[in-house]
Amino acid sequence: MINIIKVNNEQQFNETGAGIIASLVQTNPRVKLGLATGSTPVGVYQRLIELYKEGVVSFKLASSYNLDEYIGLPEDHPESYRRFMNEKLFNHIDMPLENTHVPSGNSSNAQQAADEYNRLLDEAGQVDLQLLGLGHNGHIGFNEPDEDLQGQTHIVTLDERTRQANARFFDSIDDVPTHAITMGIGSILKAKQILLMAKGKDKAEIVAKALKGPITTKCPASFLQTHPNVVVILDQEAGSLV
Ligand code: GLP
Numbered sequence: 679m680i681n682i683i684k685v686n687n688e689q690q691f692n693e694t695g696a697g698i699i700a701s702l703v704q705t706n707p708r709v710k711l712g713l714a715t716g717s718t719p720v721g722v723y724q725r726l727i728e729l730y731k732e733g734v735v736s737f738k739l740a741s742s743y744n745l746d747e748y749i750g751l752p753e754d755h756p757e758s759y760r761r762f763m764n765e766k767l768f769n770h771i772d773m774p775l776e777n778t779h780v781p782s783g784n785s786s787n788a789q790q791a792a793d794e795y796n797r798l799l800d801e802a803g804q805v806d807l808q809l810l811g812l813g814h815n816g817h818i819g820f821n822e823p824d825e826d827l828q829g830q831t832h833i834v835t836l837d838e839r840t841r842q843a844n845a846r847f848f849d850s851i852d853d854v855p856t857h858a859i860t861m862g863i864g865s866i867l868k869a870k871q872i873l874l875m876a877k878g879k880d881k882a883e884i885v886a887k888a889l890k891g892p893i894t895t896k897c898p899a900s901f902l903q904t905h906p907n908v909v910v911i912l913d914q915e916a917g918s919l920v
Contacts (some may be wrong), residue, residue, distance in 0.1 A: 680908045683819045686723060690879075694864075694911050695809075696725035700735045702807055707739040712866070713767075713807030714745050718875050719809060723767040730771045732895055737773035739848055742857045743798075743805055745819035746860035747783035749833065757847050758783065780830065781859040788833050791858045796831040808869035812876045815839050816884050816897035820860035823896045829864025833857055840864055863901055874899070879915040886919035903915040 685691045698721070702709050713719070724740065729735045744763060751758040758831050760780045768778050779798060785791040806919040808820050815837055819825055822837045835857055866872070888899035902908050912920070 679806055679906055680903065682872045682889070682910045682912060682917065682920060684912050684914060688913070690908050691806070691877055691911060691913055692721035692725045693718070694741040695722035695873065696729060698873055698909065699726060699807065700703055700729050702738055703737060703817070706708040706806065709740045709807070710802055710805040711740060711742045712745065712861075712869055713742045714765065714809045714811050715762050716811040716879060722809075723787070724756055725887070727767065740773050741775065741802070742768075742779060742891070743778035743861075744778075744780040744800060745808075745810070745866070746858055748855040749783045749788050749859060750855050750858040752784050752837060755800065756791055757891040766791045781861075783855075783859055786827065788859060789844075792831045792833055796865075799831065799861070802808075805869045807871045807873055808866055809873060810866070810874045810899075810902075812881060812888065812899055813837075814843060814880065814884055816888055816899045818863075818866060818874075818899045820858040820900070821863055821898040823898060825895060827898055827901070828862040830858060830862040831865060834860055837897060844915060848897035859894065863898060864890045867901060867905050869905075870907065872902060874902060874910045875912075876906060876910075876916040877913040881916040882918045885910075885912060889920050 685694055747759045753760045781795045782791040820834050824833055841854040845854050848854050858864050887897050893900045893902055893903055
């Protein structure tokens with residue numbers, strides 16, 4: 679079931695997303711959160727930091743599992759997703775760093791790193807909430823459109839459009855990694871609840887395809903239609919076609 683919430687501005691967007699996550703943490707301090715990178719959740723993380731500083735929530739007993747990581751960037755590279763998460767969230771809240779998990783993109787054996795992450799997810803069991811952004815081509819995590827999709831954590835070759843979209847964060851497109859490790863669609867859909875967030879008119883078309891179009895591997899996010907509990911937060915522009 680998909681429940682769409684349309685908000686009117688950036689502040690509502692971030693507050694609504696953070697509010698859903700914060701209430702889960704309040705009701706279940708041992709909550710397991712599936713987290714995402716990209717520009718979309720940054721304001722949500724900022725709001726969660728504020729709520730923590732105001733004493734509204736504590737993440738002391740919570741744990742997190744991130745969706746994906748570039749292959750070949752050192753952990754302290756400004757664009758590695760580990761560093762992104764540390765800087766945008768983990769360094770500012772009380773979740774113990776050892777409870778935060780991001781696939782290891784800098785291991786000498788990427789396949790082994792993907793397998794290890796899978797084991798970790800299996801041990802963790804079901805995450806309570808998986809936060810997702812949405813790629814312009816319908817990717818979630820780094821599950822790119824393809825003839826078939828993989829269920830578990832695996833290595834992906836990044837789509838040229840994805841590399842171009844993410845080039846804004848690097849000095850040049852040549853610096854954008856060509857491969858990544860990502861949770862598979864099966865792992866994502868295993869979450870108890872999914873929170874998909876998208877904003878801006880450049881996302882309107884893919885939001886409509888993902889939520890109302892046919893379920894197809896050519897739009898990985900369309901598989902969210904098969905999940906029993908999906909909440910989607912959209913601004914007016916991203917939600918203009920649904
Ligand atoms: C990246 C991430 C995704 C993210 C997507 C959208 O490539 N791997 O997890 O959802 O792109 O990014 P943005 O939120 O910046 O539009």
